[in-house]
Amino acid sequence: MTKPFVYDEKTSSLYSPDGGFIKNVFCPKALNWNQLIANDPLERSRGCQQCGDDVINLDVMSVAESMQRFESGYNTCAYASSNSPNVIFIKDLNSPELRKSKIDTISWANTHPIPDLPRISTARNIQDIQRASSIGFWPDVRALKYKDREIQEKLGIYQNKQTGEVMIVGDYRSLMDIKEDGLWDEVIPVTFYYSNYQKSPFAAYLIPNDLPDGSAVFIPDPIEDILGSTWNQGDRYRAMNVTGTVIDKKVVIDPANVEQSNFMG
Numbered sequence: 385m386t387k388p389f390v391y392d393e394k395t396s397s398l399y400s401p402d403g404g405f406i407k408n409v410f411c412p413k414a415l416n417w418n419q420l421i422a423n424d425p426l427e428r429s430r431g432c433q434q435c436g437d438d439v440i441n442l443d444v445m446s447v448a449e450s451m452q453r454f455e456s457g458y459n460t461c462a463y464a465s466s467n468s469p470n471v472i473f474i475k476d477l478n479s480p481e482l483r484k485s486k487i488d489t490i491s492w493a494n495t496h497p498i499p500d501l502p503r504i505s506t507a508r509n510i511q512d513i514q515r516a517s518s519i520g521f522w523p524d525v526r527a528l529k530y531k532d533r534e535i536q537e538k539l540g541i542y543q544n545k546q547t548g549e550v551m552i553v554g555d556y557r558s559l560m561d562i563k564e565d566g567l568w569d570e571v572i573p574v575t576f577y578y579s580n581y582q583k584s585p586f587a588a589y590l591i592p593n594d595l596p597d598g599s600a601v602f603i604p605d606p607i608e609d610i611l612g613s614t615w616n617q618g619d620r621y622r623a624m625n626v627t628g629t630v631i632d633k634k635v636v637i638d639p640a641n642v643e644q645s646n647f648m649g
Contacts, residue, residue: 389442389450391464392474398462401447406454409462417441417463418508418605422516425592427505430463437461443468444503465604467625469498499602499627502595504635506605508587516590522633523588531609532578535622540574556617580609580622589635599630606637613645 387401391409398406420430420439428449429440440453442464450470453460464471507513513523540553544567553559553574562568587607595601603626612623623644628637 388447388469389464389471390474391471394474400451400454407462411461418506418512420512422505422507422512422521422590423519425520427503432461435459439463442470446470467498498625501600501602501627502592504601504603504628504630505590506587506603506607507590508582509584513588513590516588520593521590522593524591524633524635525586525588526607527586528582528584528607529609530578530581531611531622532581534611535578535580535609535620536576537579537619537621538574538576538617539572540570541572542568543571545569554619576618591630591633591635595630597631597633601628601630601635602626603628603635603637608637608639610637610639610642611644612642 389401389406390399390403391397392399396408396410398409400406417430417439420432423429423431426444427441428445429438431437432439437459438453439461440450440463442450442462445453447470450462454462466473505516507516507523513525517523538554540559542551542553542562543549544551546567550571551562551568553562556574559574589603589607604624606623606626606628610623610626611620612626613621615621623642626637626642628635630636
């Protein structure tokens with residue numbers, strides 16, 4: 385079995401399977417995968433219009449091929465999802481997103497192997513949709529409809545009285561410690577919010593033109609808001625990494641087939 389890459393979230397450092405340092409993975413442009421240029425039908429990489437670098441997809445590209453790209457001498461950036469089969473993530477224990485990361489990991493990646501199905505990418509702006517149609521994809525375009533009364537997360541903001549440091553709190557149990565030490569002022573009370581609004585009011589599933597009708601597919605980033613996991617503190621997270629079927633050039637996802645995870649504690 386091929387050893388995976390290792391990514392240290394605290395230092396943003398990517399290491400080879402043998403432990404050698406490769407690079408610090410940090411995008412000063414703060415772009416995400418869906419903002420890059422879709423230029424490979426197999427989704428092994430995308431291009432960055434901002435800096436001109438190639439961004440390889442560690443989820444799809446093999447470890448050996450990825451290492452060849454890193455060692456080639458060209459400027460190469462990297463992308464990997466939190467459930468990448470080729471990357472082990474070392475969590476930053478101080479990250480305010482740790483609780484959410486744990487829920488995402490428990491709710492899917494640790495309990496479901498990535499299915500051996502064609503992968504359907506999602507484009508969330510007109511530029512990516514147009515590029516995809518020009519290189520062999522059929523865009524299944526649809527309007528975004530937010531279930532912002534059903535999908536919700538919470539946070540509170542606290543500020544250190546002496547240093548001005550700001551802390552994000554997403555767990556009610558943390559509030560007891562914060563109030564006891566007396567060092568923090570409540571800036572924003574813990575409140576629920578919807579975190580999945582997009583800049584564009586539409587998105588598209590990118591379906592390869594040669595994909596047979598009736599094919600089962602894997603969709604890492606579904607357009608629809610479907611409940612995927614809940615927490616007994618009131619948080620309700622949208623489902624990611626779902627399966628569906630392509631029928632008449634449309635991606636069909638049956639919410640009844642999306643497994644939900646419920647968490648206590």
